[in-house]
Amino acid sequence: MSSALGGPGMSHRGARPEDGVRDMIIISDIDENGININLKTRYKEDKIYTFTGSILVAVNPYKQLLIYEQKDIEEYSGKKISQVEPHVFAVSEEAFQNLKNSGVNQSCIISGESGAGKTETTKFILQYLCSVTNHTSFWVEQQILEANTVLEAFGNAKTVRNDNSSRFGKFMQVCFDDSQQIKGCIVQDYLLEQSRITFQSKNERNYHVFYQFIAGADASAEFREQFFVQPINTYYYLSQSGCTTLNGVNDTKMFDRLRLAMNVLKIPDQMVDGIFSVISAILHLGNLTFEDVEGEKSDLTSKDKEILDMICMLLGFEAEPLTDSLLYRQIQVRGTVTSIPFKVQEASENRHAMAKALYSRSFAWLVDAINKCTNPGQHESRFLGVLDIFGFENFEINSFEQLCINYTNEKLHRFFNHYVFAIEQEIYKEEEIEFAHITFTDNSPCLELIEKSPRCILKSVDEECRFPQGTDKSYITKQHEAFESHPCYIKGDRRMWEIEFGIQHYAGAVTYKVKGFLDKNKDTQQDMLFEMMHNSVNVFVQDLTRFQDLLGVKLEDMGGRQTISRTTSKKPTVGDTFKHQLNALVDILTTTNPWYVRCLKSNTDKKANVYNDKEVLTQLSYSGMLDIIRIKREGYPIHVPHENFLEKYKCLTPNLSPGDEPRTLSTKILNLLDLPKTEWQVGKNQIFMRNSVFEPLEERRIIFITKKAILIQRTWKGFACRHKYLRMREAVMILQAYFRACRSRLLFKRQRRSAVVIQRHVRGFLARKLATRLKEQKRKEEERKRKEEMEREKRDREKEAADNEAIENMIKLVLHHLLFHLSLRSLHAFICLFLSHLKYSFKFKFNYIL
Incomplete structure (x- = not known):
């Protein structure tokens, strides 16, 4: 039994309740009034949480407080209880750290009356657990949170005491792996209140999902036509209490959240449509009416034909078998099946039983779907459990459901007493240490009256259920005779002996009306209904047949978890199954390290900023809070x-x-x-x-270990740094060598490129110089040749001139001779000769020129 109290608070011995002390075990001479004053002082400051050692007391403020944001989660993450203000996050962190450090499974047990805030506390714990991990499994964390959304819609309802009352119990085992990451979740449900489906008292509501479903249909014409949804005031199952809305709650938005949650949980669209078809069919079933036929049988009225057709389309049934199941029951005698007609009242009750069967199996299907989706696999053995179970109830009319609910609270109260008081003091005796004995209210007699065989109330109900002619009246008569001398049994007023009995519970006396006790305990099977479901064309409705023997399935589930198996070969009853479920739950809790959150109602009117001293004192009285403070303060936790x-x-x-x-x-x-x-x-x-010794001792150990760890870290870091330095130096030298080589290569290439450039320029210069010289030589040569050509041409011209002159002189001479010496013939011959000679001369001159 480990605890971590407020270290700072230990120095304030003698603190007064008027101061609003954070941990009530440090208040001197405290009594129940002192506890109440301390809680009230803190309540007025909006400090709704107070420690009692490791036990957290939470007072419902009935208003929104901004103390559950992400910044608040970060404030409590990694902190001890002694370092922070009281908060549900502080207990969640302590449980999480204990799971991490000790390896022992943890459980958070949230207790209190209906309306004290248990459901909200559960959500805050789950919110914290899903926020402080490293989010490597973010999708699984979201599925766990959304699973709570689905279960709340289908399992919570408004009562006169609580607008969001859990009408079933659940134990959620959040499973972790060795690295403290969430790997999944296992949900175990307990005793869904089926009577609420068909009847609600004044100012109460049916389950939330019905109203959310209608609101969703009002917002979508297509949805309304698909599921044949009608105005809410036309449904008998929703309008009989006169209450269809919740203050501050928008059912349309809640329906959208429900659809989103189903999507996150990977429920196929076909199955979602099947669920809504069943919801709509249940509402239409409630609108069926029956008329009497000759006082011996019943029949549907004429207006019911249309309703019957809608139910058949929604559930995928044939009209004729459904009509037969509504009007007749079948019995089998020696292999022969006989149909016996229902009377009007019997037909009405049978209709209610069908609605309950459909809804309870749908709820079981949802729990099964959630467990399949969030299955932790091989990590299911390491968990932190959160128990959100129905609170103690005492209404004007209390029936079998209230007996089971209050039996649960008796069982958990006994577990709490055994854990906090009995075990603690027994250990002190065995260890032979000095201590002041603390007396506490032991509720064992009341618990034995309810559950201890062979003579107990649950056994009496079971026996009467198995008796062919058993009735509620015969049951109560036998029970009065058997238990009238028991100190916790109240026989009551003689005038009411045939209809009621009472039990003195730890939280007060409760009177139970026995009407319907046997029927509710039997959970009458609807064989004809399940035969139709088996043949249904609706996939979801057909799949519901897996849960036909719902009580048997629950017992098998427990057997699979190594708890308690089926009790007898006979058909189990509701009370029998529930008893074994509770025993299995206590067996699991016994293997864990429990953390308690005691939820208290500040008033019965659900009003903010109203603190009713009388109401709180009553709750403090039966919760044993004063004894808890005494043993925490005087004991050695x-x-x-x-x-x-x-x-x-x-x-x-x-x-x-x-x-x-x-x-x-x-x-x-x-x-x-x-x-x-x-x-x-x-x-x-x-x-x-005590914590005044343990915390300083643990602090010293942590300081010592921290110093040694620092020394080890320093030595290791030195070695690691040296090793790293040598590797880095070797790497640097390699890098330098490569760098130098690279740099040299780059320099060589740059120099070679420069040399090539210089060579190119030099060669260009030399080539240009040579070209100039060659051009000059060529010019001079051409000049020389030109001059020689000019000389040659000059000579040719002079020679031609000389030739021409010679020719002229010859011609002159010839002419002279012709004129004077030759005759005409001679002249002719001469002229021919001359012309021939002249032709030759010109030809010679031409060839010379060429």
């Missing part, structure tokens, strides 16, 4: 075996001589550390400490 103590704290006294037995060594350590002797005791096998 920290128990450590000697071997573990030595293993953990021997390091604080290194000079301690070994060889002595563990008990002696443990005593020496405590003395050497100079811890106040009034705050610890040494038992035979364990050390018992």
Whole structure:
């Protein structure tokens, strides 16, 4: 039983309740009035949470407080209870850290009356757990949160005490792996209140999903036509109480959230449509009316034919078998099936039973779908459980459901007493340490009256159910005879003996009306209905047949979890099954380290800023809060075996001589550390400490371990740094070598490129110089040739001139001779000769020129 109290608060011994102390165990001479004053003082400051050691007390404020934001989660993450203000997040963190450090499964048990805030507290715990992990499994975390949305829609309803009352119990095992990451969740449900489906008292409502469904249909004409939805005031199952709305709640938005949650949980669209078809069919079933036929049988009225057709289309049934199942029951005698008509009242009750069967199986299907979606696989053995169970109830009319609910609270109250008081003081006795005995209210007699065989109330109900001619009247008569002398049994007023009995519970006396006790305990099977469901064309309706034997399925589920198997070979009853479910739950809780959140109602009118002293004092009285404070303050909440103590704290006294037995060594350590002797005791096998000793001791150990860890880290970091330096130096040298080579290559290439450029320029220069010289030589050569050509031409011209002159002279001479010496013939011959000669001369001149 570990606890971590307010370290700062331990120095304030003698604090007054008027101060609004955060942890009530530090208040001197406290009584129930002092507790009430302390809670009231904090309540007026909107501090609704108060510690009582490791137990958290929560007072319902009936208004929204901005203390559950992400910043608040971060404020509590990684912090001890002693370091923070009281809050449900502080308990969640402590449970999470205990699971992480000790390896022992944890459980958060949330208790209180109906309307005290248990459901909201459950949601805050789940919100915190899904926020403080590393979100490596974010989708699974969202599925767990949305599973709560679906279960709340189908399992919660408005009552006169609570606008969001859980009408079923649930134990959610949030499973973790070794690295503290959420891997899934297992949901176990307990005792869904089926009577609410067909009847609600004044100012109460049916389950939320019905109103959300109608609101969703009002917002969508297509949806309304698909599921044959009618105005809400036309449905008998929704209009009989006169209450169809909730203050501050928009059912249309809630329906959208429900659709989204189903999507996150991977429920196929076909199945979602099937669920809504069943919801609509249940509402239409409630509108069926029956007329009497000759006082011996019944028949549907003429206006019911249309309703019957809609139900058939919604559920995928044939009209004729459905009509037969509504008007007749079948019995089998020696292999022969006989149909017996229902009377009007019987037909009406049968209709209600069909509606209950459809809804309860749909709810079971949803729980099964959630468990399949959030299945943790191999990690289911490491969990942090959150128990949200129905609170103690005492209405004007209390029936079988209230008996089971109050039986649950008796069972959990006994577990709490056994854990907090009985086990603690028994350990003190066994360990032979000095302590002041604390008396507490033991509810064992009341619990034995309800559940202890062979003679108990649940057994009496079961026996009468199995008796062929058993009735509610015969049951109550036999029960009065059997238990009238029991101190917790109230026989009551003689005039009411045939219709009621009472039980003195730990929370007060409750009177139960026995009408319908046997029928509710039997959970009458609808064989004809399930035969039609088996042949249905609606896939969802057909799948519901897996849960035909719902009680048997629940018992098999428990058997699969290594709890308790089916009791007898006979058909189980509701009470029988529920009893074994509770025993299985307690078996699981016994293996965990429990953390308690005690929820209290500030008033019965659900009003904000109203604190009713009388109402709170009544709750404090039966919750045993004063005894809790006393045992927490006067007891020793920290128990450590000697071997573990030595293993953990021997390091604080290194000079301690070994060889002595563990008990002696443990005593020496405590003395050497100079811890106040009034705050610890040494038992035979364990050390018992109060938080004023344990927390400083743990702080010293943490400081010592931190110093040694720092030394180890420093040495390791030095080695790692040296090793890293050598590797880096070697790497740097390689890099430098490669760099230098690269740089040299780059320099060489750059120089070579420069040399090539220079060479190109030099070669260009030389080539240009040579070209100039060659051009000059060519010019001079051409000039020389030109001059020679000119000389040659000059000579040719001179020679031609000389030739021409010679020719002219010859011609002149010839002419002269012709004129004077030749005759005409001679002249002719001469002329011919001349012309021939002249032709030759010109030809020669031409060839010379060429």
